[in-house]
Amino acid sequence: MIIILKRIILASKSSDRSEILKRALIPFEIFVTNIKEEKYKTKFPNAIELVKELAKAKMLYAKNELIKKKIDGIIIAADTIVLLNGEIIGKAHNEEQAFSILKRLVGKSHKLITGIAITDIQTSKIIFDTDTTIVEFLELTDEEIWQYIKTNEWKGRAGAYSIMDKANLFISKIIGSTSNVLGLPMHKIYQILKKEFGLHLF
């Protein structure tokens, strides 16, 4: 059993991020932020900068709201994007968009980039980091892509796929961290919480 003296607050509504933390047996609470991601995309065309700024915006939003509610704790915020040949690819909003994203990703490699921003509400210390995983897809027929879309795994996920679910059928290789592909690079979070915030996750 782990005894963590600080509350950990995940500033994200992603079910994948919640699942990773739960499966790592880390007690946490969720605080859903409300950031207009679209305007950041035009302001920060560089992928690494974009995910960092989005993670920061989510973290600051959560921090302000939690201070108002006099809630203390460590906030973990994150943002994930897909980068294909230098182009930032976000989330699909309907099945047609999911198809066009997946159609572009099959048969080649893309980068999955997550930015994280971690802060202690009390001390105001902030640590940023990013993690990149290369993900390689097999070729798929259009019919297979459509069948995959029917699983609804594309919903709310950068790149329109879920590495924990049916997408394993066409992910032939990754280089980097699996948890990063799920939206939280856990090896980096573990190290930052230990070194920078004195929190031990084991």
Add this chain to the structure above:
Amino acid sequence: MIIILKRIILASKSSDRSEILKRALIPFEIFVTNIKEEKYKTKFPNAIELVKELAKAKMLYAKNELIKKKIDGIIIAADTIVLLNGEIIGKAHNEEQAFSILKRLVGKSHKLITGIAITDIQTSKIIFDTDTTIVEFLELTDEEIWQYIKTNEWKGRAGAYSIMDKANLFISKIIGSTSNVLGLPMHKIYQILKKEFGLHLF
């Protein structure tokens, strides 16, 4: 929804293998085999040969039993081992063994190798394959390793860790397929079932 006209029979009691298939929305049944793995280890000192022979033994065991019961279907059998500097590392049988395995794996890379054997009971066609993923661990203190062992993730798993759970804290990188680390290289199974057995998993 997928309509699969053949029964898929997983010849394994591994909960990780079941979970991957379930999460990939593939209907299957489990048939637990009873193979004495120890005698194979001395007979087949080569890692690739060993996982192939063990997957084959599990597949044949399941096939014979299912034929007796007049059950038809496609059998998928698999065996997974860890290879560290050329040495085959199996499963731990108690906490002390789990500690000594993890103590050797931290701070470096090892190979996770899975052998698969797939057969159609009716036609007797058999396909073998193997998949290798390189897994890199962060350094951990002895205390952290012991804390990790208390989660019981080591039980029944090659290398004494679970990539889907708390081990994400110390897996800094993989090169290869995540599903392979879980014991079933799904991208290879998808391709074999499609090309060799005419089964479509989408």
